[in-house]
Amino acid sequence: ILNVEQSPQSLHVQEGDSTNFTCSFPSSNFYALHWYRWETAKSPEALFVMTLNGDEKKKGRISATLNTKEGYSYLYIKGSQPEDSATYLCAFTYSGGGADGLTFGKGTHLIIQP
Amino acid sequence: DTEVTQTPKHLVMGMTNKKSLKCEQHMGHRAMYWYKQKAKKPPELMFVYSYEKLSINESVPSRFSPECPNSSLLNLHLHALQPEDSALYLCASSQLGQSYGYTFGSGTRLTVV
Numbered sequence: 001i002l003n004v005e006q007s008p009q010s011l012h013v014q015e016g017d018s019t020n021f022t023c024s025f026p027s028s029n030f031y032a033l034h035w036y037r038w039e040t041a042k043s044p045e046a047l048f049v050m051t052l053n054g055d056e057k058k059k060g061r062i063s064a065t066l067n068t069k070e071g072y073s074y075l076y077i078k079g080s081q082p083e084d085s086a087t088y089l090c091a092f093t094y095s096g097g098g099a100d101g102l103t104f105g106k107g108t109h110l111i112i113q114p
Numbered sequence: 115d116t117e118v119t120q121t122p123k124h125l126v127m128g129m130t131n132k133k134s135l136k137c138e139q140h141m142g143h144r145a146m147y148w149y150k151q152k153a154k155k156p157p158e159l160m161f162v163y164s165y166e167k168l169s170i171n172e173s174v175p176s177r178f179s180p181e182c183p184n185s186s187l188l189n190l191h192l193h194a195l196q197p198e199d200s201a202l203y204l205c206a207s208s209q210l211g212q213s214y215g216y217t218f219g220s221g222t223r224l225t226v227v
Contacts, residue, residue: 004156032212043118044157044204046215089156101147101159101170102216 004092006105013080013112020076021108023090027071034091034102035064035075044089047075080112115140120205120219128227129195135222137188137205146188147216148180149204157204163188164210195226 005024013019025033032051036044048057053068061078077084087109091102118139127133137146145164149157162170163182171180177199179191188205202223206216 034215036215036218041220043218043220046217049213049215051212101149101162101172102157103159104156106154106156 004090004103004105006088006090006108008108009106010109011111013110015080015082015112015114017080018076018078019080019110020074021088021110023073023075023105025071025073025090025092026094027068029094030068030071031093031100033066033068033073034093035073036089036091037086038089038107039086047088075108077110080110082112082114085110085112116217118205118207118217118219120203120222122222123220124223124225126225126227127192127195129197131195132191132193134192135190135203135205135224137190137207137219138186139207139217140186141207141217142185143207143209143217144185145208145210146182147206147208148188148190149206151202151204151221161190192224195224197226200225 007022034049035047037047038044048064050066055066057064063076066073087107089104089107091104093100093102121136147162148160150160151157159172160174161180166182177194181189202221204221205219208214208216
């Protein structure tokens with residue numbers, strides 16, 4: 001059984017502050033690491049897909065890093081805004097080639113307080 | 115069209131009913147997925163279709179029967195479900211390959227009574 005762990009489970013952040021949270025995953029047979037943003041009653045939205053050790057990706061105020069050797073990824077949000085409130089899920093896939101399902105962590109529930 | 119459309123959005127069914135969930139995408143994605151999500155838990159993979167063929171079945175009970183009639187459609191046929199099968203059922207699609215994210219639908223909220 002593959003475990004993907006996310007921490008913290010929930011986070012309250014003041015508007016304007018920056019924040020980050022962690023995803024840890026099995027480092028053997030790594031294939032890809034995904035980050036999704038999921039607002040209530042909406043579809044999970046793909047933020048990043050990272051495949052190479054040392055990858056850093058950025059989308060506006062959100063960025064992510066990847067360390068496949070030690071099995072962790074960080075998601076950073078700079079200057080949090082109320083619209084950043086959501087659950088942030090990371091997901092891991094370990095096989096190569098073909099279509100592979102994602103193994104999700106439980107998510108970090110982020111609440112931005114005005 | 116960059117969306118995955120799931121119907122219905124909500125479904126209430128009895129334990130003796132037969133119903134189907136539908137998922138549709140027109141992005142040319144050749145992989146499609148069903149996930150089940152219970153409250154406060156992460157989505158769990160149920161089935162994967164690749165080029166309209168079932169490639170992964172995560173030991174799902176036979177009361178759930180997937181079907182992929184063509185490259186744009188994915189169905190999940192439900193029969194003789196139990197109350198513990200009540201959950202959010204998410205469909206997703208993707209291109210094949212390491213670097214592609216998945217596009218998710220907004221899900222069908224299923225209640226079994």
